[in-house]
Amino acid sequence: MLDKKTVLLLSTTLLIVLSSFGVVGQFMPLSSLEKYYDLERKLFDHFETHVKQQKSLLNVLKTRYKHHLSMTENVTDAEAYISNPLNMLSLMRRMTADWSITLALLNRSNTGEERILPAINEYTNAVDSINKLQQVYQLDMNDLSSGVLFQNTHKSSQLTESDYLYIGQHLYSKKRFSDAKRWFEMALKQRKDTKGDELAKGGKRLTEQLLEYLGLTSCFVGDRE
Structure with a gap:
């Protein structure tokens, strides 16, 4: 098997011979071929970098996918779920913070889905509701971190x-x-x-x-x- 130096020498020799007979020049100027060869190398480098970036992005998206899935995969009754104040707060946080990031990663900025995401003030209203609820009912804040709110309610999201x-x-x-x-x-x-x-x-x-x-x-x- 020929080594790289031998292959390079043969290629150079062939190019010189072809050039001397005017074969290469009949198709395209040598300077143009060199330019396109350099361009191809740059395009390949760009492509290689893009592939690496996409692999990294895919890993991030997989992680976010698992996160989004874990938030709702065990929900069996949507009405009961959203009627729980802690779940309401968790949902509003996801809609105002988590999903805007995920949509941006998916290159879906300014799409219909992103335009209908709730405004930040809707999340802060949910925050005020949780604070008022905790005060009125004297809820144990340790219970909130465990997802405990009231008995006979849908399992709560943990704060x-x-x-x-x-x-x-x-x-x-x-x-x-x-x-x-x-x-x-x-x-x-x-x-x-x-x-x-x-x-x-x-x-x-x-x-x-x-x-x-x-x-x-x-x-x-x-x-x-």
């Missing part, structure tokens, strides 16, 4: 530390500091019970962000007492 953090941030922005403090404290408690400390928006660790909010809300609550 995570991210949910507690967002609820606290929303109430903090409305200057309802006492309410916000309760949710931040619960978020921090859950964070301590969870391994790892993922990054929140802005690059800060969740624990760091929670401690900052707790410090601020404690100051505001203290000033008002």
